[in-house]
Amino acid sequence: MSTANTYTEQELVQGLQNHDQQIFGYLYDHYSPALYGVVLKVLNDETAASDVLQEVFLKIWRGIGKYDTEKGRLFTWMLNIARNTAIDALRSKTHKLDQKIQELSNDVYAHTSQLTVHPSVDHLGLTKVIEKLNKEQRTIIDLAYYKGCTQEEIARVLDIPLGTVKTRMRNAIIQLRNVLKQI
């Protein structure tokens, strides 16, 4: 979040490790839309996503002592917690693979109405990303990131050889990078 510059990342981490609830409130205000977006896209269920988001922030609050600045940025660490917690919740709901794919093709448009809620959401950017990435590129990223699918599952869904999953993923990310450069 480039707009979240009242505190530096170091100040945020320091504050959280001192159990500063004000800092934690700031962290929540600035990062909850991104984390909720991840959780919601994983679960495709607002009620479940709300519960998981709360769990995610509790894990952040309780586990800040385990965060290591050398291993990555705070946002990366928080995103990983959000993604892992949401995917664990998804797996506990025993979602079937075709159900996951069905959800992926529906959710982008299902949640566009809610996107106006948070001013930091870049509608133009989102539209461009959706336009410029083809369906296969989006699907391969989303199945992996949001649904926790394995390479085998992706190969089966996209009907491509298992050995090509990683190169297809690389192509998708390169295309994403190109789109991001234009925004």
Added chain:
Amino acid sequence: MDVQRYISSGIIESYVVGLATDQEVRELEAAMAQSPEVKTAVDAAQLDMERYVQFFSVAPPESVKESLFQRLATEGAESIVPAGSSADEGYSYPEEEVVKEKRMVSAAWQYIAAAAILGLAASIAFIFNYRKSVDEWKNKYQALLFDQEKMVAQQGVFQTKMQQAEQMLEHLRQSDMKMVRMYTASKARAGLLATVYMMPKSEDAYLTISNLPEPPADQQYQLWGIVNNKPVDAGVFDMGDAAKGFQKVKYVPGAQLYAVTLEKKGGSPTPTLTEMYVAGKVGG
């Protein structure tokens, strides 16, 4: 290792989308540590992915923040894992749970003990009250018994009076009854009156006193029947309550006159004429 080839294999992209296998992750982390070029490529792909993810940001419901901070307020800082603790990802706190369980057990015993003490106190209070009420009822029962005995005795008195009254009424219905009014015998004691009822058929006689002064404690009134100028004793009688009703006296056959004298207690064989209070003739 051919870094460029490794970078272009797609392992970095797979890593940032969470697709890499455990073995691939270990490989890449080792490569990142060795090669700044790989590290830079991973960071770049990571940033791309993070930017992508942020396009799907959605503001969560307000209630999430509220309940989150409520939970923080109730939990306090105790549940925070201190820095440098074991990197256990389970976020479970078995030690705390054990302590809680122990506390619950001891709390349960506290409740049981408290309940037992309370129960004992209640039992003692009950027994005390019970004994108290038993004593109370015992006293009341004895009082009732006493009252009943008293009433039975009084009933005997009433019954006797009733029988006398009934007998008297029976006599009154008999046509042969003669009423003898005895008036003041000396001018010094004016207004005295007593009456003798004679029943010749059954040879019964009764006395009522309308007005006679209460005698001294050592003296009694005595009734006399006078037959042919000779006084015949008809018995002594009591004053007080006994004088309020009919008193049975001796029937003196053929008496022409009745008189009452004040005599020594128990009566005299002959009347003391100077102490005659009332007298009256038997009518034809």
